[in-house]
Amino acid sequence: MCTALTFDAENFYFGRNFDYHFSYGEEVVIAPRNFPLVLRTEKDIINHHAIIGMAYVAENQPLYYDAANEKGLCMAALNFVGNAHYNKRIKDKINITHFEFIPFILGRCSSVNEAKRLIENINITDESFNDKLPVSQLHWIIADKEGSITVEAVKEGIKVYDNPVGVLTNNPSFPTQIFQLNNYMRLSNKTPKNTFSDKVKLNAYSLGMGGLGLPGDLSSTSRFVRTTFAKLNSPKTKGEKQSVNQFFHILGFAEQILGCNDIGEDEFEITVYSSCCNADKGIYYYKTYDDFTIRKIEMNSHNLESSTLFRYPVNLVY
């Protein structure tokens, strides 16, 4: 499944682990301002904010997994299996499919607040892209340097939650997910003092014992807690290199390691790729499970007035 993260340093960073048991053939894709975003129900968007992100390109349309636009607005889709609920088209609503949602928001909005207002009128429809691609059950994190929201389309309708920690994983629904952080409130990145009892001498025999109780497994709830702990305890980094590195280290805390998550029939979920986008500068970094080296693509070194996609296939060899 997946883990998304925001990170404030001298710039604003946004990215995610994409966890799955295979790759569709992802590419870093820049959709310049005049590339036509084709929509199923609504009118196509001919002019829009330029977008950079990871996508699977089908029928020349970028199906973004995570992306940022030139205004610094960022968005990622994460699995929300069993909870996501999409509807048929509804009159008087803006009808958007789940695979159109990222380009629609990033194409039109320049801030989380704009996105929030736009979402008030959106209905997410239950259409698949084509016969080969299933309808993915997703929820979304939308973030800019001012804050983050989580968007969940459930039976009761579209719910928009403030996301005070800037982390998203998968199930359960966001209010239940963030509630459980309360259970970890006494954890600390510092060496604990003995509060068990002053009648027995206890000993911090190792550094790091303040975090005892932090869950180490790969379920969505545990990745949520662990990533939040690492993020919120991270010191403010300086410079692009240190910030990007630290971002990937925090994501690494929630990495899916080959063998640890057996999904049956000799298949394992792994962190197929990890990404980190400098949202202020439109620089998209990523690394893959089989290559630790960080690659980068800069949106602003491309002609953003173009009308054709710029595509950089990710070399996923494993």
Add this chain to the structure above:
Amino acid sequence: MCTALTFDAENFYFGRNFDYHFSYGEEVVIAPRNFPLVLRTEKDIINHHAIIGMAYVAENQPLYYDAANEKGLCMAALNFVGNAHYNKRIKDKINITHFEFIPFILGRCSSVNEAKRLIENINITDESFNDKLPVSQLHWIIADKEGSITVEAVKEGIKVYDNPVGVLTNNPSFPTQIFQLNNYMRLSNKTPKNTFSDKVKLNAYSLGMGGLGLPGDLSSTSRFVRTTFAKLNSPKTKGEKQSVNQFFHILGFAEQILGCNDIGEDEFEITVYSSCCNADKGIYYYKTYDDFTIRKIEMNSHNLESSTLFRYPVNLVY
């Protein structure tokens, strides 16, 4: 398996949960001073400190599970399966079987220090009481109001450990058992403060959250931690009634509940009985799984110069 406990209030209290899947037919047994304690290798003890405790009586000898003597010295045997190691008789050692160990120590010693010295010369032999009774693999807690020790006969010989918490359960060996308390040092009986991060608002949504992380299962390690937590955080009680009640409440924290510990073939381990002895006054209290009412027998209301056992069968109906 079992849990033993010491407790200091206006008097000194000692007792245990006896956890098993059936009862041999335990009795509260007073061995008065002139009751002959028969030993297999050593000379029988004709005169000794009077003893009160829970025992199975076989061939007119009390096989004590837990007991106290008139000097306030207390001792209990608890399962130590897979770790206990007894030897053949050794010349120049005091050869004592595992079932003689409690009456031998309580018959002769009036303090933990005396017991310690005596144990230096003891060899615990691997004899069974008779054909019907197996050799039990045991370790022991010996305590008086000054302190407690744990005695373990292992391959390397007899080990005597100071027991600073006055609690004993079963496996693993005592140094490993007590070491793990360090892992719970940041637990508390107070409502926790948020030390996870000052960047997120967390909420103690319930009383009792300071203990989050305390293990709740019935394994020996978890019962050790839980009982120690309850004991060390107990306020000093006043009066016999409150002290005895609190003792049983603490033991209740480690109780084996019918159904929670399935040992196979439709059998469950339960807390067959719980005991609490006022070691200063020689009053033995107990209750059983099927009867919450606390019963008591007073040693000092008996003729302690007698040479015959005083026996009070426990009515274990379950």
Add this chain to the structure above:
Amino acid sequence: MCTALTFDAENFYFGRNFDYHFSYGEEVVIAPRNFPLVLRTEKDIINHHAIIGMAYVAENQPLYYDAANEKGLCMAALNFVGNAHYNKRIKDKINITHFEFIPFILGRCSSVNEAKRLIENINITDESFNDKLPVSQLHWIIADKEGSITVEAVKEGIKVYDNPVGVLTNNPSFPTQIFQLNNYMRLSNKTPKNTFSDKVKLNAYSLGMGGLGLPGDLSSTSRFVRTTFAKLNSPKTKGEKQSVNQFFHILGFAEQILGCNDIGEDEFEITVYSSCCNADKGIYYYKTYDDFTIRKIEMNSHNLESSTLFRYPVNLVY
């Protein structure tokens, strides 16, 4: 805080731990059929099902904590601090205060299904009983031998949830509470097999290790999990004595022990009383923190056509 429990054996049992740091002076109170139940907004109920339960009696009205009626319908109120939300009186609704809710339901309904239908029209109002008694923030469990529901009055209105486990504690709201049971699905009352890895030999060194991971602290979430584990793994008991005993043992698994839950200023939350009502026979059993002996009062040995309360003060000495 508190823990409520239902239990099916040859009869249907219902009860609870009442956890608090002091006692208001509870009494076992029988409200016979013709005792007038006084209501603030609605018409007083002159004739109703007879009720037995634990209550604080104020101005001759029984403020029930937990009770059962002669039809076998049971109900208990538990703290729900920070989440409960009561309203002003609403026209066209049945306006019931939180302290009237138990007698109103038990007085009029003979089954959970009847209660459900009645609740559809109820508005819980924010009135206090008098100047000395605060408005308690509560939620409720209502049960009969067919099943249980949880009733929560929150900002969004009154929510009625099926309660498939028949256990209720306190915060968080019931859907979040029961969701977390999923996190314990691999626990068991049986000795675990090594599934960590077949490349290392691991050892169940103690009985009870299948429960490792069961939380042992006194927070509402942990009490919920622990009580549910004990209840659902309990074998079916036989006879009144064994069933009532087992009920109290299961409640004991969630008991608040003096000292373990420090609420500040030298005050501790304890399990003030535990109750168990045979709902089929109208027999109410209880024990208190300072007295393990189980007491009982039988509704049916009273004149249920009476119009005055039968009151049995609980001797709470602690």
Add this chain to the structure above:
Amino acid sequence: MCTALTFDAENFYFGRNFDYHFSYGEEVVIAPRNFPLVLRTEKDIINHHAIIGMAYVAENQPLYYDAANEKGLCMAALNFVGNAHYNKRIKDKINITHFEFIPFILGRCSSVNEAKRLIENINITDESFNDKLPVSQLHWIIADKEGSITVEAVKEGIKVYDNPVGVLTNNPSFPTQIFQLNNYMRLSNKTPKNTFSDKVKLNAYSLGMGGLGLPGDLSSTSRFVRTTFAKLNSPKTKGEKQSVNQFFHILGFAEQILGCNDIGEDEFEITVYSSCCNADKGIYYYKTYDDFTIRKIEMNSHNLESSTLFRYPVNLVY
């Protein structure tokens, strides 16, 4: 602190995380066969197996942290603070300082079995290298493709333990460390089945829930469990690239992330470097906290008959 790991694939791999709050200026150092290894008490070793590893070079001597020799024998030193105990020189023993131990063993032994025999006669002395370098309290893992041992110099003498999992972290002593793996025996890399109770429907709402209970903090005990879980559940990898990558991913599971382990005075422990040595081929790979890119140095492309060190400073910029 640190985490060491062995890994069997088509070749044998050995490496470690070096966790500390600063760097002494580590270098990858090849000590060719004729480089004189200077010893304090014993005769200098003039001819020996060639060694490659990470070292701090002082007075032209490589103080190895972890290394492998040309025979495929590997060894790493890890902190063992509070438990390590070194002695004065002892006549009739081979007196070796803690900083000589790695080159002495790797210089002379070609297998774990040879090392075991040699260690029988070794006394580890309490000398510091010089005034500026403290005596480090260490324990060691020694491994070849046949197996691993842990060596601990404690008060009772030098203890050599078989290490069946090929993982080492820090405190507590190895028997206590490995014992606790038993507590995780029911964890699995597979989706759990509901064994909590068949009376309630529970749901694996996320992949990875079989690992629930795996500790996620950075203490030595938790890193030991987590690393062992990831290693033992890793499928057999193929080819040098996949094997080295997988090795670093497993080590990454125990990585110390900047901010998560606050050691006071604004200092944090981090994983300064991670290493992976192909012990069959003498290839040493490493990456650092501030550079994810994997670097490599091949021993066999150097003149191993040389008598001078080959040194490759690690560019630690953070």
